Amino acid sequence: MAEEMVVKPDIEFIKRIQSAGGESLKKCFQCATCSVVCNLSPDSRPFPRKEMIWASWGLKDQLVRDPDIWLCHFCGDCTAYCPRGAKPGEVLGAVRQVAIEHYSTPTFLAEMVNDPKYLLFLIAFPLILIGAAIHYFGNFSPEGPVVYSKMLKPWPYVDFIFLGAAAYAVAVFAKGVMAYWQDLNVNPWKVRLKENVWLAVAEVVKDILFHNRFRKCTTYFNRSTSHLLVFLGFVGLFIVTAWASSYEWIFHKESPYAITDPIKWLAIPSAISLLWGIWLVIRDRQNPPENAGPGSYFDWLLIWVIAAVAVTGALCLVLRWMGLATLAYPTYYLHLVSVFFLFFYAPYTKMAHMVYRATAMIYAKLAERE
Amino acid sequence: MTPNDRKILVIGGGMSGLTTALEAAESGAQVVIVERSPYLGGRVTQLNKYFPKLCPPTCGLEINFRRIKTNPDITFYTQAEVTQISGQEGNFDVTIKVKPRYVNDNCVACNKCAEVCPVERVNDFNYGLDKNKAAYLPFDMAFPLKYVIDDSVCLGSACAKCVEACTYNAIDLAMQPQTINVKVGAIALAGGWDLYDATKIDNLGFGTVKNVISNMQMERLASPNGPTEGRILRPSDGQEPKTVAFVQCAGSRDENHLPYCSYICCMASLKQVTYLREQDPEAKASIFYIDIRSPGRYEKFYWKVRDDENVQLIRGKVAKVTQEPGTDKVIVEAEDTVTGDKVRQTFDLVVLALGMVPATKAMKLPLNISYTEDGFVIPASLPPGVYAVGSLKSPLDVAKSVQEGTGAAIKCLQSLGGR
Numbered sequence: 026m027a028e029e030m031v032v033k034p035d036i037e038f039i040k041r042i043q044s045a046g047g048e049s050l051k052k053c054f055q056c057a058t059c060s061v062v063c064n065l066s067p068d069s070r071p072f073p074r075k076e077m078i079w080a081s082w083g084l085k086d087q088l089v090r091d092p093d094i095w096l097c098h099f100c101g102d103c104t105a106y107c108p109r110g111a112k113p114g115e116v117l118g119a120v121r122q123v124a125i126e127h128y129s130t131p132t133f134l135a136e137m138v139n140d141p142k143y144l145l146f147l148i149a150f151p152l153i154l155i156g157a158a159i160h161y162f163g164n165f166s167p168e169g170p171v172v173y174s175k176m177l178k179p180w181p182y183v184d185f186i187f188l189g190a191a192a193y194a195v196a197v198f199a200k201g202v203m204a205y206w207q208d209l210n211v212n213p214w215k216v217r218l219k220e221n222v223w224l225a226v227a228e229v230v231k232d233i234l235f236h237n238r239f240r241k242c243t244t245y246f247n248r249s250t251s252h253l254l255v256f257l258g259f260v261g262l263f264i265v266t267a268w269a270s271s272y273e274w275i276f277h278k279e280s281p282y283a284i285t286d287p288i289k290w291l292a293i294p295s296a297i298s299l300l301w302g303i304w305l306v307i308r309d310r311q312n313p314p315e316n317a318g319p320g321s322y323f324d325w326l327l328i329w330v331i332a333a334v335a336v337t338g339a340l341c342l343v344l345r346w347m348g349l350a351t352l353a354y355p356t357y358y359l360h361l362v363s364v365f366f367l368f369f370y371a372p373y374t375k376m377a378h379m380v381y382r383a384t385a386m387i388y389a390k391l392a393e394r395e
Numbered sequence: 396m397t398p399n400d401r402k403i404l405v406i407g408g409g410m411s412g413l414t415t416a417l418e419a420a421e422s423g424a425q426v427v428i429v430e431r432s433p434y435l436g437g438r439v440t441q442l443n444k445y446f447p448k449l450c451p452p453t454c455g456l457e458i459n460f461r462r463i464k465t466n467p468d469i470t471f472y473t474q475a476e477v478t479q480i481s482g483q484e485g486n487f488d489v490t491i492k493v494k495p496r497y498v499n500d501n502c503v504a505c506n507k508c509a510e511v512c513p514v515e516r517v518n519d520f521n522y523g524l525d526k527n528k529a530a531y532l533p534f535d536m537a538f539p540l541k542y543v544i545d546d547s548v549c550l551g552s553a554c555a556k557c558v559e560a561c562t563y564n565a566i567d568l569a570m571q572p573q574t575i576n577v578k579v580g581a582i583a584l585a586g587g588w589d590l591y592d593a594t595k596i597d598n599l600g601f602g603t604v605k606n607v608i609s610n611m612q613m614e615r616l617a618s619p620n621g622p623t624e625g626r627i628l629r630p631s632d633g634q635e636p637k638t639v640a641f642v643q644c645a646g647s648r649d650e651n652h653l654p655y656c657s658y659i660c661c662m663a664s665l666k667q668v669t670y671l672r673e674q675d676p677e678a679k680a681s682i683f684y685i686d687i688r689s690p691g692r693y694e695k696f697y698w699k700v701r702d703d704e705n706v707q708l709i710r711g712k713v714a715k716v717t718q719e720p721g722t723d724k725v726i727v728e729a730e731d732t733v734t735g736d737k738v739r740q741t742f743d744l745v746v747l748a749l750g751m752v753p754a755t756k757a758m759k760l761p762l763n764i765s766y767t768e769d770g771f772v773i774p775a776s777l778p779p780g781v782y783a784v785g786s787l788k789s790p791l792d793v794a795k796s797v798q799e800g801t802g803a804a805i806k807c808l809q810s811l812g813g814r
Contacts, residue, residue, distance in 0.1 A: 061714030108649030
């Protein structure tokens with residue numbers, strides 16, 4: 026790094042990183058133990074040592090566009106071996122949070138998501154929206170056996186609300202990713218999008234499906250297992266949702282579906298995977314390895330939202346089987362609210378990592394940065 | 396004024412303790428030295444050369460030993476430990492436990508006992524690089540020049556081959572531990588240091604990767620009275636190393652190990668580079684460092700080594716040490732923070748620059764005093780009439796130990812005189 030550069034520290038950014046879990050950032054004395062003990066770090070310009078000094082200097086622009094912050098899976102090996110307790114793993118987590126905020130629109134929503142004092146306000150939005158839909162177009166306590174579509178009809182109400190939320194999230198993500206790619210694809214690893222893009226995408230998809238990179242972690246190896254369970258749960262439930270849509274729109278098959286229906290053979294294992302995975306996440310984070318912290322508000326917000334989705338979803342099924350209508354319908358309402366929260370705020374919460382990390386991983390493949 | 400008022404106890408017979416004892420005794424005080432090992436001279440005896448003048452240890456120690464021999468005011472106990480201290484400034488009651496040496500003053504160091512001794516022990520003086528016999532002389536210039544029998548491995552009277560072989564009646568396998576009580580007016584604590592246990596650093600390969608040695612083992616290899624008679628040879632096959640890596644801050648300045656800097660390890664590695672380069676003009680050395688600490692006038696020595704074209708300085712801490720598959724070579728990994736790229740280099744020998752642990756980390760003194768988390772004595776917590784010297788307070792070099800020893804002698808004398 027011989028080129029001359031004028032450092033313009035962004036003091037606010039440094040404070041942000043410190044408050045978002047990287048409070049020990051300034052303890053770093055640049056010994057580079059972290060870059061070497063990291064099993065994911067490439068040989069050429071490895072991370073996270075350089076990120077630590079950039080963060081220390083407040084070089085926000087350089088950090089948010091840095092693909093390496095996403096190549097980090099927070100294995101914790103750097104944090105475990107850091108001689109100064111500077112916690113590079115936590116610092117990079119905090120930088121990712123800032124990067125998500127940086128590439129999301131509108132920024133104030135991202136700021137609200139990162140601030141616990143707005144949490145009730147954020148929950149209130151889907152609570153009122155879905156509550157109003159049920160109030161005006163559905164029924165809070167339908168008669169007869171528990172059939173959730175009696176509470177609010179899938180078409181047009183549920184579909185409209187949720188496809189709307191998803192479309193909004195996709196649009197915000199699209200804008201963010203395009204801006205990110207623009208910032209990302211510069212020297213020293215500028216790549217041209219040619220025929221090998223799809224090959225790179227396929228390889229990244231494979232890496233993600235099997236968590237190939239995540240499973241190279243040593244200190245937090247357990248984290249890769251719980252994350253994989255949550256991830257596979259979501260993949261399964263995504264397929265289930267698409268499947269259910271085909272029942273609704275193409276085959277006009279009414280829910281609820283019988284336990285003998287193949288859709289349930291995927292839905293139930295996926296739900297169990299999600300529940301089990303998120304339970305492991307919560308349990309492991311409560312007993313972090315030595316040197317590591319329990320995680321930030323940003324981490325926990327997503328964990329609790331996913332837990333809420335999983336628990337209310339599973340309860341809906343159980344309560345329906347038990348025929349407890351007075352509990353089943355409110356639970357379904359809460360399930361809709363938590364799913365909406367997950368979808369609608371995805372570009373601002375830690376959920377956004379899936380989009381930016383995948384982008385960075387594809388870029389790294391194309392740039393042969395491994 | 397009682398005779399006790401003129402007596403000083405010095406715990407530790409290394410460079411700090413010897414200096415304190417000699418300066419005090421030569422100023423008219425009576426001194427008792429209590430040393431844990433079977434010889435005086437401490438860690439300096441294990442060095443090949445020591446700063447600032449790069450003398451061999453005998454150079455400085457021999458004169459001290461002669462001063463002790465000719466001074467009737469100094470009494471010393473080796474293989475001894477202070478087990479109890481009571482009383483206060485001017486009137487301390489001290490209990491000393493002396494372990495049996497099994498060899499008396501008749502010993503002329505003829506080596507007959509070692510020749511017939513059937514039992515081997517790990518040679519702790521050489522940091523485990525070789526073995527010696529259960530009946531042994533710690534090293535050729537040991538003072539007192541008397542053999543020792545290691546009772547942790549000796550077969551005792553059932554064997555007694557040494558007793559038969561000794562023509563001077565110097566061996567007494569029935570020798571018992573002794574308890575000695577002395578009354579002193581002042582006490583100097585000079586317990587010294589131990590080398591950090593490198594096996595605790597799981598990513599630097601010590602004990603698991605062949606040809607990864609400690610800096611003190613390097614001193615023993617380079618030392619003419621060491622296991623290789625002064626030739627630096629790698630332990631696995633006795634080959635002369637052509638490439639040697641020096642890993643600085645191995646466990647030092649690291650809150651997982653020793654959070655402090657041990658002051659002299661950078662200079663020790665630079666010095667060891669000169670051992671290597673003097674032995675083999677073709678040998679190459681690489682020093683991996685966070686920052687080279689060459690305090691005060693040592694800076695010039697650093698420049699000299701830095702300017703050697705066969706010496707490479709890489710700014711980045713080594714965080715991974717592994718065996719090259721199928722060979723006895725060692726792969727060292729670091730990030731060169733100047734270029735920003737990872738370096739993965741293969742070496743014949745890797746030397747870990749390990750830090751100092753105060754002796755009081757493992758063994759607390761029989762005094763009601765406070766220690767830092769790392770085991771260093773906190774001087775402010777010492778009662779009147781008790782003074783700490785040298786590496787018991789913080790890591791330092793020999794020159795500073797000598798200065799501190801002189802200072803402690805003055806303090807002890809003032810304490811005695813003030814009564």
